[in-house]
Amino acid sequence: MQKKPESKLWKAIRDGTRQLPVHWTRVESWATPGVPDLNGCYKGIDFWVELKVLTTKSDKKFPQYRPHQIAWQTKRTQVGGLVWNLVHHPSSSSLLFMDGKHLSQRLMDDDPVWDGRMEMPIDHDGWAEVLRRLTSTSTSSGEIT
DSSP: OOOOHHHHHHHHHHHHTTTSSEEEEEOOOSSSTTOOSEEEEETTEEEEEEEEEOOSSSSSSOOOOOHHHHHHHHHHHHTTOOEEEEEEEGGGTEEEEEEHHHHHHHHHHTOOOOSEEEEOOOSHHHHHHHHHHHTSOBOTTSOBO
C-alpha cells in the first residue's frame, strides 16, 4: 500500500527531530473531527500541527481543508492555543508555515500568504529551526517571532 503524502511528511519530521528534545504524538482521531495531525511539546511549549502537502507547481494556492479542521483551529487559537499548518511543497522543496489563527480568514479571502517559508531540512540545525518556528507565534503581518 502506498503511503499518503502527509504520512511521508510525518516520517521526515519524526526522523529529522529524533535527536532533538521534542515529544510527538501522532493523532488519528475520528472521534473529534478537525483535530490536527500532530501534537508536540518542545522546550516546555505545547503545540499542534496540521500536515499538508501542496502538489501544485506553484505555492500560490492553499491545500484542501475540511470545515472541521478550520473550526478546530479557529476555536483553539481564540483561547491562546498554538496551532500551525506545516505544508510541504515538493515542487520548490519548501516547507510553508501558516499560523492557525490566520487560516479561516486567509481561506475566505483566498489569500495564499504564508507566515514562513524555508527549504526542506536535511540536517539537525534545519529541523531545530522547524521546531523553533512551530513553538513561536506569528504577528499580524505574518512574521514568525
